[in-house]
Amino acid sequence: MTIPITNLPTPTITCASCQACCCRLEVMLISDTGVPDRFIKTDQWGGEVMRRLDDGWCAALDRDTLLCTIYEVRPWVCREFAMGSQECISERLHGQ
Numbered sequence: 618m619t620i621p622i623t624n625l626p627t628p629t630i631t632c633a634s635c636q637a638c639c640c641r642l643e644v645m646l647i648s649d650t651g652v653p654d655r656f657i658k659t660d661q662w663g664g665e666v667m668r669r670l671d672d673g674w675c676a677a678l679d680r681d682t683l684l685c686t687i688y689e690v691r692p693w694v695c696r697e698f699a700m701g702s703q704e705c706i707s708e709r710l711h712g713q
């Protein structure tokens with residue numbers, strides 16, 4: 618029997634089953650939340666962004682746990698990025 622695609626269960630979206638896809642995105646610093654200087658880079662236009670390492674992930678990401686090491690002072694962009702949002706779903710599709 619063929620199951621109509623609309624009846625398939627929706628996979629749960631959770632950071633726990635994600636390879637921190639959104640932490641590979643360019644993160645602009647639009648206000649000072651206390652991010653340590655060593656994680657900040659100045660881009661070619663003079664703006665401040667989160668530094669990323671050669672593997673593509675933000676320098677502040679713990680590579681073993683895939684958790685943010687500066688969670689309490691993370692940039693506003695990271696705070697606004699909602700788990701389960703269209704942006705999140707899109708990054709998971711392209712980044713896993």
Ligand code: SF4
Pocket residue numbers: 630631632633635636637638639640698699700701705706708709
């Ligand atoms: S917010 Fe979305 S893309 Fe970012 S780690 Fe969580 S599930 Fe992955």
Ligand code: SF4
Pocket residue numbers: 639640641644667675676677678679684685686687688691692695
């Ligand atoms: S600051 Fe934290 S939440 Fe934001 S991209 Fe870097 S590791 Fe991810």
